[in-house]
Amino acid sequence: MSNVDLAALDQSLTQAFEAASELYKQRGFQRRVGFGKKPAVVSVDLANAWTRPGNPFTCDQEKMDNEIIPGMQRLLEACRANGHPVIHVTTAYEITDRNAPFTDMGLWHNKIPVDVVDLADKELWAIDSRIAPADGEYTLLKKRASSFHGTELGGILRANGVDTILVTGVTACACVRQTICDGIADGFRTIAVKECIGDRVPGAVAWNLFDIDAKFGDVETVDTCVEYLNTVNKD
Amino acid sequence: MSNVDLAALDQSLTQAFEAASELYKQRGFQRRVGFGKKPAVVSVDLANAWTRPGNPFTCDQEKMDNEIIPGMQRLLEACRANGHPVIHVTTAYEITDRNAPFTDMGLWHNKIPVDVVDLADKELWAIDSRIAPADGEYTLLKKRASSFHGTELGGILRANGVDTILVTGVTACACVRQTICDGIADGFRTIAVKECIGDRVPGAVAWNLFDIDAKFGDVETVDTCVEYLNTVNKD
Amino acid sequence: MSNVDLAALDQSLTQAFEAASELYKQRGFQRRVGFGKKPAVVSVDLANAWTRPGNPFTCDQEKMDNEIIPGMQRLLEACRANGHPVIHVTTAYEITDRNAPFTDMGLWHNKIPVDVVDLADKELWAIDSRIAPADGEYTLLKKRASSFHGTELGGILRANGVDTILVTGVTACACVRQTICDGIADGFRTIAVKECIGDRVPGAVAWNLFDIDAKFGDVETVDTCVEYLNTVNKD
């Protein structure tokens, strides 16, 4: 990758976010949606093609290994100790030949290399073993960026009484952001778990979390989320 | 608004985009979805609350008056000359009391001031008179960020044979981006019309168009789009 | 209408339903979904074009005047006394010229005369004055049979914490049935209010309520529903 002056980028973005926050606060944006009464964790695309090296979809490995996976392990522990549902979302396609007369990739292979995630190669789209689904945790296979679009997610969350989703995973600028935007649109309190959201290009996590917190969901730390998962609906 | 060093922000973002583009190209992102055979223009929230001064939703007025509206006028002219459909999208709510026991604002009023756009005050959500809908052009009333989510848009575009949508309007980081992401997810070739997309905070147009072009739709100029509208399906 | 031996039809259907119920019960169908904790009434197409004489959509007037409207009045009274939400659903179209190059009727005008319900003629699609919406009750404008398909309904019900919908209106074989089937699919406990569901052709109410009760929602009387609305969530 070309040299990016990450310190200068960070400084510029921080300055831009401060100015925007000032305007947003005057105008009544950046309100808090808050935590509800029945949470679920929705973990997006933390499957090997995204979490491990060597794939076009591989994300920033340092953040993955040092923040996202350890943060997810803490969230999973809190969910499992308290009986909160976890939905592990992944992405794969039955027909990955870009010249096929019919394909479940839709038009998306014309923008990004979804053709590399073949359903027949389970290793690619299996959830990372460090955060492997436990018994009773649901694995959802999606075809688009959003975990809600063209899937059963909205219906099954509602049927199970969930009113709050804590969203984690990759990438900030695609599947995580779309899941969060659809989550609040569908009537769920949506929380973006700060340290557990990654990407693969500089700046993308920062600007997407900024947009999300301003308009679509609250960005909260793993600490806050774990505390919430451990205390909601007790007494 | 606090001082933002816009030149420094621009320079930092440009550098970040270059580095990201290098990685994206190596990995097979930033492909072209291309123009299809039957287009429609989907113009998002170019209604008075967004296009005129004095509302919490008011956008960057300089860009609105000098680029977005003139660009839209050129697109409308090309659509009307060639019989291409135009969908004017706007947003308003029947029940804007945030304490009401039931409201069509859903949970969104907990993040942004949607409570100011009351359906009873038509002036607020009427399409800007400079680009007023002509006879036969459809006005769609939405409740969420995406023009597709919880609306009839996908179904009527398909029923009318549309395969390509040229998306314009505000804001880049919310309703425009969501419309574009849902557009390609729903199987439409989605094009973001560069000069016709605005926002209200510094940097937001730049980073959202960058993410969009990398993963969800092609960012194209008004010139290119007008040329396409004037020539598609003519021998 | 041609002569129909209604007694013979009723007898044949009763016999068929009994045989089917026997098989269904052996196989584990016809279970009860039951009432939940937070109800709303969803009243489908009880607007003048359907409830009053003289329109292609006019339904069976005897049932309308003697059962559906009086039953709805009782349900409304119970909702209003207890603060339960009511959603009044109606249907109308912006572009009703069947030869228009673009229309919000989609393909449906190729099956049924939706072209007669023009949005510009408010009298047609206004809710019947005998059950007129009270302040705070939501009126939802739909384009398709289902009150959920391509509308904000699912999202706003969930955002408002509703888990149970009592469905009324017309017609049994189209908009009511579709609303009920989508309701349970979206995760809501769906109840068909027996006396408050009508149609315009002989047998249609009977066979559609039979299918619904077997597979999609519980058919319950107005009495049972009023009792539920008056007692739910009261210690």
Added chain:
Amino acid sequence: MSNVDLAALDQSLTQAFEAASELYKQRGFQRRVGFGKKPAVVSVDLANAWTRPGNPFTCDQEKMDNEIIPGMQRLLEACRANGHPVIHVTTAYEITDRNAPFTDMGLWHNKIPVDVVDLADKELWAIDSRIAPADGEYTLLKKRASSFHGTELGGILRANGVDTILVTGVTACACVRQTICDGIADGFRTIAVKECIGDRVPGAVAWNLFDIDAKFGDVETVDTCVEYLNTVNKD
């Protein structure tokens, strides 16, 4: 099953349909949606749990073996000879314990025995070997009655340019009917293939196809559909 006088039922229904058709025709219902330019076959739940004996979902075996499967074989042959897409739809669930704290059955197990179709038992939900998917034909796993609701179907049909769906399978009163109603709502020309639609209780095929033909899709014979598949888009 109790004795049903099938001849009397048939006679009563025929009489009712004639009276209804008279009213429908006067009122402008029962129009023709017609065949479009790019078809796909959508075959619903012709998987072993439905097509073979011994399961709660088993359908009328005589109709299955003598009409539905042979008809489907003719449709498949015509699709394969002409390169038309076929989507084989089936239904199964990851979490079939009705007492589990979270399940992808949603609320539907409270009406019908979906808990018997476990995703882990592939034999149950595999497409019947007599009409096994060929290479390039898509298998879609759904959770609800409709093949469109909460699935990728609408998006991928549109992305692949399909404008017409020929729907087959079981059952008439649930998954087939819901797929057809959603199909036209989503903007596809929907055709119900008469001989290829079954159920498991007397009368249900008849009254559901009647309702469908009146309002949602054209009921056409296998002969007509095969002729269409063999000739569409050939000069």
